[in-house]
Amino acid sequence: MDILKGACVFGQSGGPTSVINASFYGAAKAALADPRITAVYGAAHGIKGMLDGGLYDISAEDPGELELLPNTPSSALGSCRYKLADPDKDDTDHRRLLELFKKYDIRYFFYNGGNDSMDTCEKVSRFMSRSGWECRVIGIPKTIDNDLGGTDHCPGFGSAARYIATSCMEIALDASVYDYGQVTIVEIMGRHAGWLTAAAALASHFGSGPDLIYLPEKDFDLDAFLDRVSGLVNDKDSAFIAVSEGIHDSSGTFISEYASGNGGKDAFGHTQLGGLAAFLASKVKERTGAKTRGIELSLLQRCGAHLASRTDIDEAIMAGRAAVEAALNGESGKMVAFRRVQKNLEYACLTSLVPLSEAANVEKKVPEEWILPDGSGVTQELIDYILPLIQGENGRVQQLGLPRFAKLSKTLAKK
Numbered sequence: 001m002d003i004l005k006g007a008c009v010f011g012q013s014g015g016p017t018s019v020i021n022a023s024f025y026g027a028a029k030a031a032l033a034d035p036r037i038t039a040v041y042g043a044a045h046g047i048k049g050m051l052d053g054g055l056y057d058i059s060a061e062d063p064g065e066l067e068l069l070p071n072t073p074s075s076a077l078g079s080c081r082y083k084l085a086d087p088d089k090d091d092t093d094h095r096r097l098l099e100l101f102k103k104y105d106i107r108y109f110f111y112n113g114g115n116d117s118m119d120t121c122e123k124v125s126r127f128m129s130r131s132g133w134e135c136r137v138i139g140i141p142k143t144i145d146n147d148l149g150g151t152d153h154c155p156g157f158g159s160a161a162r163y164i165a166t167s168c169m170e171i172a173l174d175a176s177v178y179d180y181g182q183v184t185i186v187e188i189m190g191r192h193a194g195w196l197t198a199a200a201a202l203a204s205h206f207g208s209g210p211d212l213i214y215l216p217e218k219d220f221d222l223d224a225f226l227d228r229v230s231g232l233v234n235d236k237d238s239a240f241i242a243v244s245e246g247i248h249d250s251s252g253t254f255i256s257e258y259a260s261g262n263g264g265k266d267a268f269g270h271t272q273l274g275g276l277a278a279f280l281a282s283k284v285k286e287r288t289g290a291k292t293r294g295i296e297l298s299l300l301q302r303c304g305a306h307l308a309s310r311t312d313i314d315e316a317i318m319a320g321r322a323a324v325e326a327a328l329n330g331e332s333g334k335m336v337a338f339r340r341v342q343k344n345l346e347y348a349c350l351t352s353l354v355p356l357s358e359a360a361n362v363e364k365k366v367p368e369e370w371i372l373p374d375g376s377g378v379t380q381e382l383i384d385y386i387l388p389l390i391q392g393e394n395g396r397v398q399q400l401g402l403p404r405f406a407k408l409s410k411t412l413a414k415k
Helices: 020-033 046-051 092-103 115-131 157-174 200-205 222-236 255-260 276-288 310-328 380-390
Strands: 006-012 037-043 055-057 106-113 136-141 182-188 212-214 239-244 291-296 334-343 346-355
Touching: 006 020, 006 046, 020 037, 020 106, 020 310, 037 046, 046 092, 046 106, 046 115, 092 106, 092 115, 106 115, 106 310, 115 136, 136 310, 157 182, 157 200, 157 239, 157 310, 157 380, 182 222, 182 276, 200 212, 200 380, 212 222, 222 239, 222 276, 239 276, 255 276, 276 291, 310 334, 310 346, 310 380
Parallel strands: 006 037, 006 106, 106 136, 136 334, 182 239, 182 291, 212 239
Antiparallel strands: 037 055, 334 346
């Protein structure tokens, strides 16, 4: 294998997680320690910032601050939602990236994100390969939605699942204190894949959680739902329901669109969701007359680092480190993937590599056999799948009772 010397750049993209900086930490530590990598840069706001020439010099950062990254939520380098064009149709952005790569002698490109980010990574890899500029491109998985293809699970999911399960346990107890019935509906992230909403089943499994759980993998019938909730109210004066933001009817229309009617789109053409819990709560109140409450966990489920699992943090670091090691060993056009090794209750996670084409724009959904036939809950198999991922305390540094997060200087690179 030829030794490739040059700089590397690490970028973060898409929605943040509570452990995305742990992957940055793992990659940065590995890159800074290897003499084949001559400089380590961070992309200011992902690929979009790179197009504007925004690079941070990671070697200029205080090592003590870098050590705080694994327990710092959100994207320390800044993120973006920017769709690169297919280079076969429009290579304008790609030619700009190539200019930047040549200017800073960038030979290694690491991009940390979900489905759309792996699509970006694949396009960059394809263009650099045909341009004649040797640059090894490795994708690092990240998404609380857990919907990336090619990997058993994704960094960020375990911590978000733990936050959701814990919050649902607490909400269930809070909602039961009064001597009158009420209906509580919690809206959980997940556009087309219900992994996060399924995590609410852990709360029920351990004694206090939702009565009903609805995932986007099954069509949602509003009238049948209202009948089911009415039955619960009649039987026990209360009901607790967890719903994915992406539940839809048989025609594919998101239930949240019943209320908003706007169907706004983001940069990737995805319908902007939200307001589902409030809409369903109002419909339940109309049908039953019961006191209702709609709760939208929103950003809290992806930035709740105080409930991040040690397993998730360690695996996120491992993914970043594995990406750098793979590139130094000559790999390119691949994504780091997790492979579960589990026998009885013993769990372990190993890394492997999959072609970016297997991850880009491929959504991994909850298997149908893990969802109850009537679509109102999940099976024990899904609970067993999630449980190992939420284990372990994060041991974060605190300052007068509050977390001490990394404070990067973000020194711009000079050339």
